[in-house]
Amino acid sequence: MPFTQRRIAKAAVATSVAALAFAACVTASSAAPKEDSLSARPGPDGTTFWDVYEQPPETAKPGDIYWIQPRSDAPRGARGWNVVYVSEIQPGVKKYVSGEIYVPTTRSDAPRDMVLWNHETTGLADSCAPSRRSLGEDRVPAIRDLLGQGRVVTMSDYPGQALPGPSHYMAGQVNARASLDVLRAVRNLPELNASNRFVEYGWSQGGQTTMHVESIARTYAPEFEGLGAALIAPAVRIRELTGNSMQHPELAGYVISTLPGIKAAYPHLRYGDFLTAEAMEQLPVLADGCFDIWDSASTLRDPYQPGAMSPDGPWWKALTAVDDFRPAGTMPFAVYQGSADTTTPVELTARERTALCQAGSSVDYHEFDGLDHESVVPEAAARFPGWAADRFAGEAAPSNCPQN
Structure with a gap:
């Protein structure tokens, strides 16, 4: 989703951060001790790990591993790997996707439960994908606490990020399938x-x-038992969020960034039906740095076609199709929302809370006065590990769903 102005100000350093990440990944394989070796096929050292241009064979199954690469930046007391695996991103469509896996080094006789992290906007260029960057202190909120509980922590880059091929940014179910397949x-x-x-x-x-x-776990991956889910300033319904962003010139870069991901899921779409010629000249910028488009598109005077979001138009229909899902009511939820968030405003998150409650989920909603899209993350990171531990322990999930 579009970032706050403070995050946009950080965009100028994103490229240098990515460059540092490359250095960490290049040395990861050679620096890793032998005990980091797994039974899967080892991949090459360095950034060539992500140069996977072939397609999965017809016999491949979701979750099959192409190769792995040890990381050198796992938190103390843990080991980590990059992984390339098969995902059925759409029915009958299999692609290679990359991700990360972290596990404690301490011995466990009992099977380790898993925590799945679903990442935020990172930029569309392959170099911006999470697995190509250093883990750092806060790229994955609360990862150290979760590993300290003995969990396996894993995450997907989502299709088309890090590996060759189009990014499916904000394409909803496509990315959810990839996340389930990394499990x-x-x-x-x-x-x-x-x-x-x-x-x-x-x-x-x-x-x-x-x-x-x-929404899809019980039908797409019924072998797993989902015990709970947490939302941090969630950007869920892309059609409404896109329409809202179109009203703010400084968010033109976000709107332009969204279109390739939707087009990847619906290839019949044409950029010219949404963008003016002036705005289409910004599309190549998406390959330059992680957030350069936010700055370069902010000065556009007339970026959108008059009928870009016409209810009978192709883009409106595609965005509506992405949003056409309902909660299954199969898991309890925790929600962490800042009252000052203008990127995903309170009223939009409130609708998702209502939908979850109506589906039968217990929802533990927390709204933090004065916090925005970014500053709410540390609050969520402080609370989520305890909430997750209670779900694994079988404790009753708290809920403050409004009473009808």
């Missing part, structure tokens, strides 16, 4: 001793993925 990849590494139980959480774009995962 299958973990289970295909018997050395990790992972259970079939998981709790998931996601921020911004990852909130959309998280809700789609809950």
Whole structure:
């Protein structure tokens, strides 16, 4: 989703951050101790790990592992790997997708439960994908606490990020399938001793993925038992969010960034039906840095065609199709929302809370006065590990759903 102005100000350093991440990944394989080796095929050192241009064979199954690469930046007391695996991103369509897996180094005789992280907007260029960047202190909120609880923590880059091919940014179910399939990849590494139980959480774009995962988990991946899900400033319904962003010139870069992901899911769409010629000249900028488009498109005077969001137009229909899902009511939810969030406003998150409650989920909603799209994340990170631990322990999920 579009970032706050403070985050946009950080965009100028995004490229240098990515460059540092490359260095970390390039040295990861050679620096990793032998005990980091797993039974899966080892991939090459460095960034060539992500140069996977072939397609999965017809016999491939979702979760099959193409290869893995040890990381050197796992938190203390843990090991980590990059992984390339098979995902059935749409019915009958299989692609290779990349992701990450982290596991504690401490011994566990019992199977380890899994925590699935669904990441936020990172930029469309392959170099911006999470697995190509250093883990750092806060790229994955609360990961150290979750590993400290003995969990396996895993995450997908989503289709087309990091690997060749179009990014499916904000394409909803496509990314949810990839997230569920990284759980299958973990289970295909018997050395990790992972259970079939998981709790998931996601921020911004990852909130959309998280809700789609809950919606399809029992039908797409019935072998797993989802015990709970948490939303951090969730950006869920892309049609309304796009329409809202079109009213703010400074968010033109976000709107332009959204279109390739929707077109990847619906290839018949044409950019010229949505963007003016002036705005279409911005499309190549998406390959330059992670957030350059936010700055370069902010000065556009007339970026959208008059009928770009016409209810009978192709883009409106495609965005509506992405949004056409309902919560299954299969998991309890925790929701963390800032009252000052203008990226995903309170009123939009309130609608998702209502939908979850109506579906039968317990919803523990937390609204933080004065916090915005970014500043709410540390609050969520402080609370989520305890909430997740209670779900794994079988404690009754708290709920403050409004009474009818």
